[in-house]
């Protein structure tokens with residue numbers, strides 16, 4: 001699933017194609033509700049931005065498009081007449097300017113609303129602070145993590161909760177917890193504020209490095225993957241075999257190093273299972 005850093009790159013690419021330009025063609029296709037995008041023809045695109053895992057495209061006629069990719073969606077930019085690299089039947093949205101064709105493929109959410117309604121539009125209004133925003137507030141993210149409904153959540157699930165902070169998905173969950181030496185099933189209530197702030201800031205700096213923003217380590221290159229999709233391989237720090245088991249409501253596998261990320265007292269092995277090693281993948285979609 002594309003995470004905040006991938007959406008940031010999509011926003012940059014789509015923004016280069018659309019910002020300041022007149023929309024000369026707009027089409028949307030199902031499945032699902034089809035927004036009346038013909039209302040965008042003749043409008044000028046004012047701004048394209050990511051907010052967590054959402055892409056927001058704002059127009060000068062007071063309308064705004066929101067796209068959310070979930071697992072399989074993606075944004076492509078083509079020149080007029082250029083052959084698309086995915087089937088036209090998968091296109092959910094097509095926006096044309098004189099110089100470019102922006103296509104969204106397979107996003108389950110493409111919706112149009114009035115820009116002024118964004119502040120009260122739940123999927124965006126409820127988001128926690130955006131990790132890639134230059135005014136990201138880690139203390140506000142901590143306050144949200146400390147809300148009573150999250151006390152019993154595992155830290156692995158809690159940092160992916162977009163209402164805590166917007167932008168972390170499965171990849172950066174893995175990598176932030178490894179760097180902080182945290183067992184992914186540790187309950188939020190068992191972690192002190194300093195540790196939670198360390199997790200929040202580590203996630204922020206991983207995402208910043210991923211999109212080429214300077215972070216506290218001075219890095220602008222994409223961070224290494226220590227645990228994500230490395231189940232069954234030796235830990236690059238200590239050599240221990242990385243383990244994996246299901247976590248969370250979508251029960252995807254979480255991989256961790258039992259030595260670098262030891263379970264706190266009382267957690268035991270709780271049925272941890274070895275997972276068949278996965279073929280390491282290159283850089284995530286983005």
Ligand SMILES: [Zn+2]
Pocket residue numbers: 235236237238239240257258259260261
């Ligand atoms: Zn290790």
